[in-house]
Amino acid sequence: MINKELVVIGGGPAGLAAAIEAKKHGVKDILLVERDSGLGGILQQCIHNGFGLHVFKEELTGPEYADRFIKELEDMGIEVLLDTMVIELTKDKRIIAVSHKKGLMQIQAEAVILTMGCRERTRGAINIPGFRPAGIFTAGTAQRFVNIEGYMPGKEIVILGSGDIGLIMARRFTLEGAKVKCVAEIMPYSNGLTRNVVQCLEDYDIPLLLSHTVVNIDGRDRVEGVTIAQVDEDFKPISSTEKYVTCDTLLLSVGLIPENELSKMADIKMDDITAGPVVNHRMETTVPGIFACGNVVHVHDLVDFVTMESQLAGRGAANYLKNRMPLGKHISILPGEGIRYAVPQLIDPQNIINEKQNFFMRSTKPMEKARLFIESDKDLIRTKVIQHIKPSEMINIELKKEELADKDINSLRFFLQEEGVADGNQ
Amino acid sequence: MEINKTVTCIVCPKGCRIDVKVKNGEIVSIQNYDCKRGLEYAKNEVLDPRRILTTTLKLSGGRVLPVRTKDPIPKKLLKKAMLELKDVVITPPVKVGDIVAKNVVGTGIDLISTGNAK
Ligand code: SF4
Numbered sequence: 001m002i003n004k005e006l007v008v009i010g011g012g013p014a015g016l017a018a019a020i021e022a023k024k025h026g027v028k029d030i031l032l033v034e035r036d037s038g039l040g041g042i043l044q045q046c047i048h049n050g051f052g053l054h055v056f057k058e059e060l061t062g063p064e065y066a067d068r069f070i071k072e073l074e075d076m077g078i079e080v081l082l083d084t085m086v087i088e089l090t091k092d093k094r095i096i097a098v099s100h101k102k103g104l105m106q107i108q109a110e111a112v113i114l115t116m117g118c119r120e121r122t123r124g125a126i127n128i129p130g131f132r133p134a135g136i137f138t139a140g141t142a143q144r145f146v147n148i149e150g151y152m153p154g155k156e157i158v159i160l161g162s163g164d165i166g167l168i169m170a171r172r173f174t175l176e177g178a179k180v181k182c183v184a185e186i187m188p189y190s191n192g193l194t195r196n197v198v199q200c201l202e203d204y205d206i207p208l209l210l211s212h213t214v215v216n217i218d219g220r221d222r223v224e225g226v227t228i229a230q231v232d233e234d235f236k237p238i239s240s241t242e243k244y245v246t247c248d249t250l251l252l253s254v255g256l257i258p259e260n261e262l263s264k265m266a267d268i269k270m271d272d273i274t275a276g277p278v279v280n281h282r283m284e285t286t287v288p289g290i291f292a293c294g295n296v297v298h299v300h301d302l303v304d305f306v307t308m309e310s311q312l313a314g315r316g317a318a319n320y321l322k323n324r325m326p327l328g329k330h331i332s333i334l335p336g337e338g339i340r341y342a343v344p345q346l347i348d349p350q351n352i353i354n355e356k357q358n359f360f361m362r363s364t365k366p367m368e369k370a371r372l373f374i375e376s377d378k379d380l381i382r383t384k385v386i387q388h389i390k391p392s393e394m395i396n397i398e399l400k401k402e403e404l405a406d407k408d409i410n411s412l413r414f415f416l417q418e419e420g421v422a423d424g425n426q
Numbered sequence: 427m428e429i430n431k432t433v434t435c436i437v438c439p440k441g442c443r444i445d446v447k448v449k450n451g452e453i454v455s456i457q458n459y460d461c462k463r464g465l466e467y468a469k470n471e472v473l474d475p476r477r478i479l480t481t482t483l484k485l486s487g488g489r490v491l492p493v494r495t496k497d498p499i500p501k502k503l504l505k506k507a508m509l510e511l512k513d514v515v516i517t518p519p520v521k522v523g524d525i526v527a528k529n530v531v532g533t534g535i536d537l538i539s540t541g542n543a544k
Contacts (some may be wrong), residue, residue, distance in 0.1 A: 047540060048480045048490035053438060061480055061540040063492050067522045147482055150490035175481060175508050194441030198434045199477070203501065388441055 012041020166253020
Protein backbone atom coordinates (compact mmCIF):
# COMPACT_ATOMS: atom_id res chain seq x y z
CA MET A 1 0.00 0.00 0.00
CA ILE A 2 1.28 3.44 -1.01
CA ASN A 3 0.31 6.39 1.21
CA LYS A 4 -0.18 9.84 -0.30
CA GLU A 5 -1.39 13.11 1.06
CA LEU A 6 -3.16 14.03 -2.17
CA VAL A 7 -3.93 12.00 -5.29
CA VAL A 8 -5.14 13.77 -8.43
CA ILE A 9 -6.90 11.46 -10.89
CA GLY A 10 -6.44 12.73 -14.46
CA GLY A 11 -3.65 14.76 -16.07
CA GLY A 12 -5.64 17.07 -18.35
CA PRO A 13 -5.98 20.80 -17.77
CA ALA A 14 -8.04 20.30 -14.60
CA GLY A 15 -5.63 17.86 -12.98
CA LEU A 16 -2.58 19.91 -13.87
CA ALA A 17 -3.97 23.15 -12.44
CA ALA A 18 -5.35 21.47 -9.31
CA ALA A 19 -2.08 19.69 -8.52
CA ILE A 20 0.00 22.83 -9.06
CA GLU A 21 -2.28 24.96 -6.92
CA ALA A 22 -2.37 22.40 -4.10
CA LYS A 23 1.43 22.34 -4.09
CA LYS A 24 1.56 26.14 -4.02
CA HIS A 25 -0.67 26.06 -0.95
CA GLY A 26 1.54 23.73 1.01
CA VAL A 27 0.57 20.19 0.08
CA LYS A 28 3.87 18.33 -0.21
CA ASP A 29 3.11 14.76 -1.06
CA ILE A 30 1.10 14.81 -4.29
CA LEU A 31 0.64 12.06 -6.87
CA LEU A 32 -1.00 12.69 -10.24
CA VAL A 33 -2.27 9.61 -12.07
CA GLU A 34 -2.87 9.73 -15.84
CA ARG A 35 -4.06 6.88 -18.06
CA ASP A 36 -2.57 8.28 -21.28
CA SER A 37 1.14 8.20 -22.16
CA GLY A 38 1.53 11.96 -21.73
CA LEU A 39 0.01 14.88 -19.84
CA GLY A 40 -2.30 17.58 -21.16
CA GLY A 41 -5.40 15.50 -21.88
CA ILE A 42 -7.63 16.57 -24.74
CA LEU A 43 -5.67 19.84 -25.16
CA GLN A 44 -2.98 17.95 -27.06
CA GLN A 45 -5.32 17.35 -29.98
CA CYS A 46 -6.91 20.82 -29.85
CA ILE A 47 -4.27 22.39 -32.06
CA HIS A 48 -6.40 25.47 -32.85
CA ASN A 49 -5.92 28.79 -31.11
CA GLY A 50 -8.26 30.48 -28.68
CA PHE A 51 -7.02 29.14 -25.36
CA GLY A 52 -5.68 31.25 -22.54
CA LEU A 53 -7.35 34.60 -23.13
CA HIS A 54 -8.52 34.78 -19.52
CA VAL A 55 -5.67 33.01 -17.76
CA PHE A 56 -2.67 34.27 -19.74
CA LYS A 57 -4.22 37.26 -21.56
CA GLU A 58 -2.91 35.85 -24.81
CA GLU A 59 -4.18 33.49 -27.42
CA LEU A 60 -2.58 30.05 -27.37
CA THR A 61 -3.26 26.71 -28.98
CA GLY A 62 -4.23 23.72 -26.86
CA PRO A 63 -0.79 22.08 -26.78
CA GLU A 64 0.86 25.41 -25.90
CA TYR A 65 -1.63 25.99 -23.09
CA ALA A 66 -0.97 22.50 -21.74
CA ASP A 67 2.79 22.91 -22.10
CA ARG A 68 2.85 25.85 -19.69
CA PHE A 69 1.20 23.82 -16.96
CA ILE A 70 3.20 20.67 -17.67
CA LYS A 71 6.45 22.64 -17.34
CA GLU A 72 5.32 24.20 -14.09
CA LEU A 73 4.26 20.83 -12.71
CA GLU A 74 7.62 19.31 -13.65
CA ASP A 75 9.54 22.23 -12.18
CA MET A 76 7.68 21.76 -8.91
CA GLY A 77 8.66 18.13 -8.83
CA ILE A 78 5.13 16.79 -8.57
CA GLU A 79 5.12 13.02 -8.94
CA VAL A 80 3.30 11.69 -12.01
CA LEU A 81 2.30 8.15 -12.95
CA LEU A 82 1.60 7.84 -16.69
CA ASP A 83 -0.09 4.93 -18.50
CA THR A 84 -1.87 4.23 -15.25
CA MET A 85 -5.58 3.78 -14.94
CA VAL A 86 -7.51 4.16 -11.71
CA ILE A 87 -10.08 1.40 -11.63
CA GLU A 88 -11.49 1.80 -8.17
CA LEU A 89 -12.08 4.54 -5.63
CA THR A 90 -13.76 4.11 -2.26
CA LYS A 91 -15.26 6.78 -0.05
CA ASP A 92 -12.40 6.14 2.40
CA LYS A 93 -10.14 7.41 -0.38
CA ARG A 94 -8.56 4.07 -1.16
CA ILE A 95 -7.54 3.84 -4.79
CA ILE A 96 -6.76 0.85 -6.96
CA ALA A 97 -4.76 1.68 -10.06
CA VAL A 98 -3.27 -0.50 -12.75
CA SER A 99 -0.47 -0.12 -15.28
CA HIS A 100 1.50 -2.35 -17.64
CA LYS A 101 4.75 -1.68 -15.84
CA LYS A 102 3.68 -1.83 -12.21
CA GLY A 103 0.61 -4.02 -12.31
CA LEU A 104 -1.95 -3.39 -9.57
CA MET A 105 -1.31 -0.65 -7.06
CA GLN A 106 -3.18 0.24 -3.88
CA ILE A 107 -2.97 3.82 -2.77
CA GLN A 108 -4.36 5.33 0.42
CA ALA A 109 -4.91 9.05 -0.01
CA GLU A 110 -5.83 11.62 2.60
CA ALA A 111 -7.47 13.74 -0.06
CA VAL A 112 -8.40 13.10 -3.69
CA ILE A 113 -9.14 15.45 -6.59
CA LEU A 114 -11.21 13.97 -9.41
CA THR A 115 -10.28 15.38 -12.82
CA MET A 116 -11.30 12.65 -15.23
CA GLY A 117 -12.91 15.02 -17.73
CA CYS A 118 -15.65 13.94 -20.08
CA ARG A 119 -16.29 11.79 -23.11
CA GLU A 120 -18.25 12.22 -26.30
CA ARG A 121 -21.80 11.17 -26.85
CA THR A 122 -21.91 8.52 -29.59
CA ARG A 123 -24.36 7.49 -32.28
CA GLY A 124 -25.95 5.00 -29.91
CA ALA A 125 -26.84 7.87 -27.62
CA ILE A 126 -28.82 9.63 -30.34
CA ASN A 127 -30.36 6.72 -32.26
CA ILE A 128 -29.93 7.13 -36.02
CA PRO A 129 -31.18 4.21 -38.12
CA GLY A 130 -29.13 2.56 -40.86
CA PHE A 131 -26.41 -0.06 -41.13
CA ARG A 132 -23.14 0.12 -39.31
CA PRO A 133 -20.84 1.24 -42.12
CA ALA A 134 -17.31 2.60 -41.70
CA GLY A 135 -17.01 6.35 -41.87
CA ILE A 136 -18.92 7.40 -38.76
CA PHE A 137 -16.78 9.11 -36.17
CA THR A 138 -17.27 11.30 -33.17
CA ALA A 139 -15.75 14.71 -33.83
CA GLY A 140 -13.11 14.18 -31.14
CA THR A 141 -12.00 10.85 -32.61
CA ALA A 142 -11.65 12.48 -36.03
CA GLN A 143 -9.70 15.27 -34.38
CA ARG A 144 -7.31 12.78 -32.88
CA PHE A 145 -6.83 11.04 -36.26
CA VAL A 146 -6.05 14.27 -38.09
CA ASN A 147 -4.12 16.22 -35.47
CA ILE A 148 -2.16 13.50 -33.65
CA GLU A 149 -1.95 10.48 -35.95
CA GLY A 150 -1.96 12.46 -39.22
CA TYR A 151 -4.74 10.59 -41.06
CA MET A 152 -7.72 12.05 -42.89
CA PRO A 153 -10.85 10.02 -42.10
CA GLY A 154 -12.69 11.10 -45.27
CA LYS A 155 -13.09 13.46 -48.22
CA GLU A 156 -16.76 14.47 -48.19
CA ILE A 157 -18.08 15.18 -44.78
CA VAL A 158 -21.38 15.89 -43.10
CA ILE A 159 -21.34 16.96 -39.47
CA LEU A 160 -24.25 16.26 -37.16
CA GLY A 161 -24.40 18.60 -34.20
CA SER A 162 -22.83 22.02 -33.85
CA GLY A 163 -20.74 21.39 -30.76
CA ASP A 164 -17.43 23.21 -30.69
CA ILE A 165 -15.29 20.23 -31.67
CA GLY A 166 -17.49 19.64 -34.72
CA LEU A 167 -17.16 23.28 -35.80
CA ILE A 168 -13.41 23.24 -35.28
CA MET A 169 -13.16 20.05 -37.32
CA ALA A 170 -15.24 21.57 -40.14
CA ARG A 171 -12.51 24.17 -40.60
CA ARG A 172 -9.71 21.69 -40.13
CA PHE A 173 -11.10 19.31 -42.76
CA THR A 174 -11.69 22.18 -45.19
CA LEU A 175 -8.13 23.45 -44.84
CA GLU A 176 -6.85 19.91 -45.35
CA GLY A 177 -8.69 19.79 -48.68
CA ALA A 178 -11.84 17.85 -47.77
CA LYS A 179 -15.31 19.10 -48.61
CA VAL A 180 -17.54 19.75 -45.62
CA LYS A 181 -21.05 19.69 -47.05
CA CYS A 182 -22.96 21.04 -44.08
CA VAL A 183 -23.44 21.03 -40.34
CA ALA A 184 -26.90 19.90 -39.21
CA GLU A 185 -28.08 21.05 -35.79
CA ILE A 186 -31.34 19.80 -34.34
CA MET A 187 -31.79 22.84 -32.09
CA PRO A 188 -32.90 26.19 -33.54
CA TYR A 189 -29.56 27.68 -32.41
CA SER A 190 -25.92 26.66 -32.56
CA ASN A 191 -24.45 24.64 -29.72
CA GLY A 192 -20.97 26.02 -30.19
CA LEU A 193 -19.31 29.30 -29.31
CA THR A 194 -20.16 32.23 -31.57
CA ARG A 195 -16.50 32.66 -32.42
CA ASN A 196 -16.39 29.11 -33.75
CA VAL A 197 -19.51 29.56 -35.87
CA VAL A 198 -17.94 32.68 -37.39
CA GLN A 199 -14.37 31.46 -37.75
CA CYS A 200 -14.99 27.85 -38.71
CA LEU A 201 -18.19 27.93 -40.76
CA GLU A 202 -18.86 31.46 -42.04
CA ASP A 203 -15.23 31.95 -43.06
CA TYR A 204 -15.49 28.94 -45.35
CA ASP A 205 -19.12 29.26 -46.46
CA ILE A 206 -20.10 25.99 -44.79
CA PRO A 207 -23.88 25.94 -44.32
CA LEU A 208 -25.19 25.58 -40.77
CA LEU A 209 -28.63 23.98 -41.02
CA LEU A 210 -30.48 24.81 -37.81
CA SER A 211 -33.50 22.70 -36.78
CA HIS A 212 -32.19 19.89 -38.99
CA THR A 213 -31.09 16.37 -38.23
CA VAL A 214 -29.81 13.23 -39.92
CA VAL A 215 -32.68 10.76 -40.29
CA ASN A 216 -30.88 8.00 -42.17
CA ILE A 217 -27.37 6.84 -42.97
CA ASP A 218 -26.88 5.19 -46.34
CA GLY A 219 -24.14 2.69 -47.17
CA ARG A 220 -23.32 -0.84 -46.13
CA ASP A 221 -19.52 -1.03 -45.94
CA ARG A 222 -18.75 2.67 -46.05
CA VAL A 223 -21.00 5.68 -45.60
CA GLU A 224 -22.33 6.76 -49.01
CA GLY A 225 -24.67 9.52 -47.98
CA VAL A 226 -27.09 10.71 -45.35
CA THR A 227 -30.68 11.90 -45.41
CA ILE A 228 -31.20 15.20 -43.69
CA ALA A 229 -34.56 16.62 -42.66
CA GLN A 230 -35.88 19.67 -40.94
CA VAL A 231 -37.52 19.09 -37.56
CA ASP A 232 -40.64 20.64 -36.05
CA GLU A 233 -40.94 22.19 -32.59
CA ASP A 234 -41.06 18.76 -30.98
CA PHE A 235 -37.87 17.77 -32.83
CA LYS A 236 -39.81 15.37 -35.06
CA PRO A 237 -38.44 15.21 -38.62
CA ILE A 238 -40.74 16.69 -41.28
CA SER A 239 -40.70 14.09 -44.06
CA SER A 240 -41.47 16.56 -46.87
CA THR A 241 -38.19 18.36 -46.12
CA GLU A 242 -35.96 15.29 -46.49
CA LYS A 243 -32.98 15.63 -48.75
CA TYR A 244 -30.14 13.29 -49.61
CA VAL A 245 -26.55 14.45 -49.26
CA THR A 246 -23.72 12.29 -50.59
CA CYS A 247 -20.74 11.95 -48.29
CA ASP A 248 -18.22 9.34 -47.20
CA THR A 249 -17.98 10.45 -43.61
CA LEU A 250 -20.39 11.48 -40.89
CA LEU A 251 -19.01 13.28 -37.86
CA LEU A 252 -21.01 13.38 -34.64
CA SER A 253 -20.62 16.42 -32.47
CA VAL A 254 -23.61 15.87 -30.27
CA GLY A 255 -22.40 16.63 -26.81
CA LEU A 256 -20.11 15.56 -24.02
CA ILE A 257 -20.83 13.60 -20.87
CA PRO A 258 -18.76 13.88 -17.67
CA GLU A 259 -16.94 10.65 -16.92
CA ASN A 260 -18.00 9.70 -13.42
CA GLU A 261 -17.71 5.94 -12.93
CA LEU A 262 -15.20 6.49 -10.12
CA SER A 263 -17.29 9.19 -8.46
CA LYS A 264 -20.27 6.84 -8.34
CA MET A 265 -18.12 4.05 -6.84
CA ALA A 266 -17.19 6.41 -4.03
CA ASP A 267 -20.87 7.13 -3.29
CA ILE A 268 -20.56 10.76 -4.25
CA LYS A 269 -23.86 12.52 -4.74
CA MET A 270 -24.47 13.42 -8.39
CA ASP A 271 -26.35 16.27 -10.00
CA ASP A 272 -28.86 14.91 -12.54
CA ILE A 273 -28.56 17.92 -14.83
CA THR A 274 -24.78 18.35 -15.01
CA ALA A 275 -24.19 14.57 -14.75
CA GLY A 276 -21.29 15.48 -12.46
CA PRO A 277 -20.79 15.46 -8.70
CA VAL A 278 -22.53 17.99 -6.48
CA VAL A 279 -19.76 20.30 -5.23
CA ASN A 280 -19.44 23.11 -2.70
CA HIS A 281 -17.65 26.47 -2.60
CA ARG A 282 -14.24 24.79 -2.59
CA MET A 283 -15.11 22.11 -5.17
CA GLU A 284 -15.47 19.43 -2.51
CA THR A 285 -17.96 16.67 -3.26
CA THR A 286 -20.44 15.33 -0.72
CA VAL A 287 -17.70 12.92 0.47
CA PRO A 288 -15.38 15.01 2.67
CA GLY A 289 -11.84 15.13 1.29
CA ILE A 290 -12.82 14.16 -2.24
CA PHE A 291 -12.78 17.14 -4.57
CA ALA A 292 -13.71 17.42 -8.25
CA CYS A 293 -13.16 20.03 -10.94
CA GLY A 294 -13.24 20.63 -14.67
CA ASN A 295 -15.34 18.70 -17.15
CA VAL A 296 -15.95 15.86 -14.72
CA VAL A 297 -18.16 18.30 -12.76
CA HIS A 298 -19.85 20.02 -15.69
CA VAL A 299 -18.88 20.43 -19.33
CA HIS A 300 -17.09 23.75 -19.82
CA ASP A 301 -16.77 25.69 -23.05
CA LEU A 302 -13.49 27.40 -22.19
CA VAL A 303 -10.42 25.73 -20.75
CA ASP A 304 -9.62 28.96 -18.92
CA PHE A 305 -12.64 28.37 -16.70
CA VAL A 306 -11.54 24.79 -16.13
CA THR A 307 -8.22 26.12 -14.92
CA MET A 308 -9.80 28.66 -12.57
CA GLU A 309 -12.18 26.10 -11.13
CA SER A 310 -9.35 23.62 -10.68
CA GLN A 311 -7.16 26.14 -8.91
CA LEU A 312 -10.01 26.55 -6.47
CA ALA A 313 -10.18 22.78 -6.00
CA GLY A 314 -6.41 22.61 -5.42
CA ARG A 315 -6.69 25.29 -2.84
CA GLY A 316 -9.72 23.64 -1.31
CA ALA A 317 -7.86 20.36 -0.94
CA ALA A 318 -4.92 22.18 0.66
CA ASN A 319 -7.33 23.81 3.14
CA TYR A 320 -8.89 20.48 3.92
CA LEU A 321 -5.53 18.83 4.57
CA LYS A 322 -4.31 21.68 6.74
CA ASN A 323 -7.38 22.09 8.87
CA ARG A 324 -9.83 19.27 9.03
CA MET A 325 -12.41 21.24 10.95
CA PRO A 326 -15.86 20.43 9.71
CA LEU A 327 -17.35 23.20 7.61
CA GLY A 328 -20.27 25.31 8.75
CA LYS A 329 -23.80 25.32 7.48
CA HIS A 330 -24.11 24.86 3.73
CA ILE A 331 -26.75 26.65 1.72
CA SER A 332 -28.19 25.30 -1.52
CA ILE A 333 -27.83 27.04 -4.83
CA LEU A 334 -31.01 26.67 -6.82
CA PRO A 335 -31.33 27.18 -10.56
CA GLY A 336 -34.54 29.14 -11.20
CA GLU A 337 -36.37 30.16 -14.33
CA GLY A 338 -34.16 30.33 -17.42
CA ILE A 339 -31.21 28.65 -15.69
CA ARG A 340 -30.47 25.01 -16.46
CA TYR A 341 -27.88 24.49 -13.76
CA ALA A 342 -25.53 26.35 -11.46
CA VAL A 343 -22.19 25.19 -10.03
CA PRO A 344 -21.34 24.99 -7.16
CA GLN A 345 -24.59 23.52 -5.93
CA LEU A 346 -23.74 24.16 -2.26
CA ILE A 347 -21.73 26.80 -0.42
CA ASP A 348 -20.69 27.50 3.13
CA PRO A 349 -20.79 31.30 3.03
CA GLN A 350 -18.63 31.67 6.17
CA ASN A 351 -15.79 29.68 4.67
CA ILE A 352 -15.67 31.01 1.14
CA ILE A 353 -12.13 31.03 -0.21
CA ASN A 354 -10.59 34.41 -1.05
CA GLU A 355 -13.61 36.42 0.14
CA LYS A 356 -15.47 35.81 -3.11
CA GLN A 357 -17.42 33.06 -4.76
CA ASN A 358 -17.68 32.41 -8.46
CA PHE A 359 -20.75 30.72 -9.93
CA PHE A 360 -20.96 29.08 -13.33
CA MET A 361 -24.34 28.56 -14.93
CA ARG A 362 -26.00 27.85 -18.23
CA SER A 363 -29.24 29.25 -19.58
CA THR A 364 -32.09 27.08 -20.84
CA LYS A 365 -32.38 28.96 -24.16
CA PRO A 366 -30.79 31.81 -26.10
CA MET A 367 -31.80 35.31 -25.04
CA GLU A 368 -30.77 38.53 -26.74
CA LYS A 369 -30.78 40.43 -23.47
CA ALA A 370 -31.86 39.36 -20.00
CA ARG A 371 -31.52 40.32 -16.39
CA LEU A 372 -29.99 37.82 -14.04
CA PHE A 373 -31.55 37.90 -10.56
CA ILE A 374 -29.61 36.65 -7.56
CA GLU A 375 -31.97 36.14 -4.71
CA SER A 376 -31.71 34.52 -1.29
CA ASP A 377 -34.65 33.11 0.62
CA LYS A 378 -34.56 36.41 2.54
CA ASP A 379 -34.08 39.09 -0.10
CA LEU A 380 -32.83 40.16 -3.51
CA ILE A 381 -29.03 40.33 -3.50
CA ARG A 382 -28.25 41.75 -6.90
CA THR A 383 -29.29 41.82 -10.52
CA LYS A 384 -27.20 42.06 -13.63
CA VAL A 385 -28.05 42.64 -17.27
CA ILE A 386 -26.44 40.13 -19.64
CA GLN A 387 -26.47 40.31 -23.42
CA HIS A 388 -26.29 37.61 -26.07
CA ILE A 389 -27.03 34.69 -23.78
CA LYS A 390 -26.63 31.24 -25.31
CA PRO A 391 -26.90 27.86 -23.61
CA SER A 392 -23.53 27.00 -25.14
CA GLU A 393 -21.76 29.92 -23.46
CA MET A 394 -21.43 29.66 -19.72
CA ILE A 395 -22.55 32.56 -17.55
CA ASN A 396 -19.98 33.39 -14.94
CA ILE A 397 -20.78 35.60 -11.95
CA GLU A 398 -18.87 36.46 -8.82
CA LEU A 399 -20.43 37.30 -5.46
CA LYS A 400 -18.52 38.88 -2.61
CA LYS A 401 -18.48 37.24 0.78
CA GLU A 402 -20.29 40.18 2.40
CA GLU A 403 -23.13 39.74 -0.07
CA LEU A 404 -23.67 36.24 1.29
CA ALA A 405 -22.24 35.85 4.76
CA ASP A 406 -23.88 38.53 6.85
CA LYS A 407 -27.38 37.29 6.42
CA ASP A 408 -28.80 34.15 7.86
CA ILE A 409 -29.78 32.72 4.50
CA ASN A 410 -30.75 29.16 3.68
CA SER A 411 -30.67 29.18 -0.08
CA LEU A 412 -29.66 31.18 -3.07
CA ARG A 413 -31.58 31.25 -6.32
CA PHE A 414 -30.52 32.45 -9.76
CA PHE A 415 -33.05 33.20 -12.46
CA LEU A 416 -33.19 35.03 -15.78
CA GLN A 417 -35.84 37.36 -17.09
CA GLU A 418 -35.70 38.57 -20.64
CA GLU A 419 -35.39 42.35 -20.67
CA GLY A 420 -38.56 44.18 -21.35
CA VAL A 421 -40.41 41.55 -19.36
CA ALA A 422 -38.58 42.27 -16.11
CA ASP A 423 -39.55 45.23 -13.95
CA GLY A 424 -35.92 46.30 -14.02
CA ASN A 425 -35.29 47.13 -10.35
CA GLN A 426 -31.66 47.27 -9.28
CA MET B 427 -21.19 53.97 -52.39
CA GLU B 428 -22.03 53.23 -48.77
CA ILE B 429 -22.04 49.65 -47.44
CA ASN B 430 -23.17 48.49 -44.01
CA LYS B 431 -21.43 45.44 -42.63
CA THR B 432 -22.12 43.55 -39.43
CA VAL B 433 -19.06 41.92 -37.99
CA THR B 434 -19.39 39.38 -35.21
CA CYS B 435 -16.44 40.07 -32.95
CA ILE B 436 -14.59 36.89 -32.07
CA VAL B 437 -11.90 38.37 -29.86
CA CYS B 438 -13.76 37.20 -26.77
CA PRO B 439 -16.72 34.86 -26.26
CA LYS B 440 -19.16 37.72 -25.77
CA GLY B 441 -19.55 37.91 -29.56
CA CYS B 442 -20.58 41.56 -29.95
CA ARG B 443 -22.22 42.32 -33.26
CA ILE B 444 -20.41 45.38 -34.49
CA ASP B 445 -21.86 47.59 -37.21
CA VAL B 446 -19.40 49.07 -39.66
CA LYS B 447 -20.23 51.65 -42.33
CA VAL B 448 -17.88 51.71 -45.30
CA LYS B 449 -17.84 54.46 -47.92
CA ASN B 450 -15.59 54.25 -50.97
CA GLY B 451 -13.40 51.65 -49.30
CA GLU B 452 -13.00 53.69 -46.12
CA ILE B 453 -14.63 53.20 -42.76
CA VAL B 454 -16.90 56.07 -41.83
CA SER B 455 -18.37 54.68 -38.61
CA ILE B 456 -18.11 51.75 -36.23
CA GLN B 457 -20.84 51.11 -33.67
CA ASN B 458 -21.96 48.62 -31.03
CA TYR B 459 -18.61 47.36 -29.81
CA ASP B 460 -18.09 46.72 -26.11
CA CYS B 461 -14.39 47.34 -25.86
CA LYS B 462 -11.33 48.65 -27.68
CA ARG B 463 -10.23 45.23 -28.84
CA GLY B 464 -13.52 44.87 -30.66
CA LEU B 465 -13.04 48.21 -32.39
CA GLU B 466 -9.64 47.10 -33.67
CA TYR B 467 -11.03 43.76 -34.71
CA ALA B 468 -13.96 45.21 -36.65
CA LYS B 469 -11.68 47.66 -38.43
CA ASN B 470 -9.31 44.91 -39.53
CA GLU B 471 -12.09 42.49 -40.31
CA VAL B 472 -13.49 44.90 -42.86
CA LEU B 473 -10.24 46.24 -44.31
CA ASP B 474 -7.77 43.38 -43.88
CA PRO B 475 -9.21 40.18 -42.34
CA ARG B 476 -6.52 37.96 -40.82
CA ARG B 477 -6.39 34.62 -39.06
CA ILE B 478 -3.81 32.61 -37.21
CA LEU B 479 -3.28 29.44 -39.23
CA THR B 480 -3.08 26.31 -37.10
CA THR B 481 -2.23 23.02 -38.74
CA THR B 482 0.19 20.09 -38.51
CA LEU B 483 3.42 19.19 -40.28
CA LYS B 484 4.70 15.68 -40.90
CA LEU B 485 7.34 14.37 -38.53
CA SER B 486 10.14 12.32 -40.05
CA GLY B 487 9.49 9.46 -37.64
CA GLY B 488 5.75 9.32 -38.36
CA ARG B 489 2.81 11.14 -36.80
CA VAL B 490 2.50 14.92 -36.98
CA LEU B 491 3.57 18.09 -35.19
CA PRO B 492 1.09 20.87 -34.32
CA VAL B 493 2.16 24.30 -35.60
CA ARG B 494 0.78 27.81 -36.03
CA THR B 495 1.69 31.08 -37.67
CA LYS B 496 3.28 33.36 -35.09
CA ASP B 497 0.85 36.14 -36.03
CA PRO B 498 -2.36 36.21 -38.03
CA ILE B 499 -1.97 36.08 -41.81
CA PRO B 500 -4.44 37.41 -44.42
CA LYS B 501 -7.52 35.21 -44.51
CA LYS B 502 -7.35 34.83 -48.28
CA LEU B 503 -3.87 33.28 -48.02
CA LEU B 504 -4.84 30.44 -45.65
CA LYS B 505 -5.42 27.88 -48.40
CA LYS B 506 -2.25 28.88 -50.21
CA ALA B 507 -0.28 28.50 -46.99
CA MET B 508 -1.72 25.01 -46.49
CA LEU B 509 -0.50 24.03 -49.96
CA GLU B 510 2.93 25.50 -49.33
CA LEU B 511 3.25 23.54 -46.08
CA LYS B 512 1.82 20.29 -47.42
CA ASP B 513 5.10 18.45 -47.96
CA VAL B 514 7.24 19.99 -45.24
CA VAL B 515 8.75 17.31 -43.01
CA ILE B 516 10.19 18.15 -39.62
CA THR B 517 12.97 16.20 -37.97
CA PRO B 518 12.84 16.06 -34.17
CA PRO B 519 13.82 17.21 -31.66
CA VAL B 520 11.56 20.23 -31.72
CA LYS B 521 9.89 22.05 -28.87
CA VAL B 522 7.09 24.54 -28.29
CA GLY B 523 7.99 27.93 -29.78
CA ASP B 524 10.68 26.74 -32.23
CA ILE B 525 10.46 28.28 -35.69
CA VAL B 526 9.73 25.46 -38.16
CA ALA B 527 9.20 27.47 -41.37
CA LYS B 528 10.09 31.03 -42.24
CA ASN B 529 8.09 33.66 -44.09
CA VAL B 530 4.90 31.70 -44.78
CA VAL B 531 3.57 32.50 -48.30
CA GLY B 532 5.66 35.65 -48.38
CA THR B 533 3.85 37.28 -45.46
CA GLY B 534 7.04 37.75 -43.47
CA ILE B 535 5.38 35.73 -40.73
CA ASP B 536 7.03 32.57 -39.42
CA LEU B 537 5.51 29.26 -38.50
CA ILE B 538 6.21 28.02 -34.96
CA SER B 539 5.86 24.66 -33.33
CA THR B 540 3.11 24.40 -30.72
CA GLY B 541 4.11 20.92 -29.60
CA ASN B 542 7.16 18.97 -28.48
CA ALA B 543 8.67 16.01 -30.33
CA LYS B 544 11.68 14.08 -29.14
S1 SF4 C 1 -16.06 44.01 -28.70
FE1 SF4 C 1 -14.85 43.49 -26.88
S2 SF4 C 1 -16.38 42.61 -25.50
FE2 SF4 C 1 -17.31 42.58 -27.52
S3 SF4 C 1 -16.81 40.55 -28.33
FE3 SF4 C 1 -15.22 41.96 -29.03
S4 SF4 C 1 -13.59 41.75 -27.51
FE4 SF4 C 1 -15.44 40.90 -26.61
